Amino acid sequence: MRELLSVIVPCYNEGAVIERTAKAIVDTCTGRAFDFEIIFVNDGSKDDTLAFLKKLAGRSEKIKYISFSRNFGKEAAMLSGLEHCKGKLCSDHGCGSAASAGADRADVREISGGI
Numbered sequence: 840m841r842e843l844l845s846v847i848v849p850c851y852n853e854g855a856v857i858e859r860t861a862k863a864i865v866d867t868c869t870g871r872a873f874d875f876e877i878i879f880v881n882d883g884s885k886d887d888t889l890a891f892l893k894k895l896a897g898r899s900e901k902i903k904y905i906s907f908s909r910n911f912g913k914e915a916a917m918l919s920g921l922e923h924c925k926g927k928l929c930s931d932h933g934c935g936s937a938a939s940a941g942a943d944r945a946d947v948r949e950i951s952g953g954i
Contacts, residue, residue: 845930
């Protein structure tokens with residue numbers, strides 16, 4: 840059985856970049872020596888973030904979401920993601936950050952070498 844990597848993505852008003860972020864994570868993790876899940880944590884967004892998360896979760900069983908009724912902050916979002924993730928390995932990912940996505944790809948290469 841393959842190890843499971845949980846990627847936790849806190850998001851606040853990220854509707855414009857959610858789909859691109861999900862695609863980047865899926866593309867990075869697909870075909871590796873581990874399985875993965877993506878847990879988006881909607882931290883009380885006022886835009887269409889939640890609608891996009893519902894759509895993404897409906898398309899893929901690898902994508903899950905948690906939604907807060909108001910903004911509690913990144914730390915609370917990360918904690919909630921950690922409490923709900925199933926992976927033995929966890930990574931956090933900032934929404935829409937090209938620099939973060941590049942760093943996460945390097946992290947995934949390092950992790951996949953160890954599994």
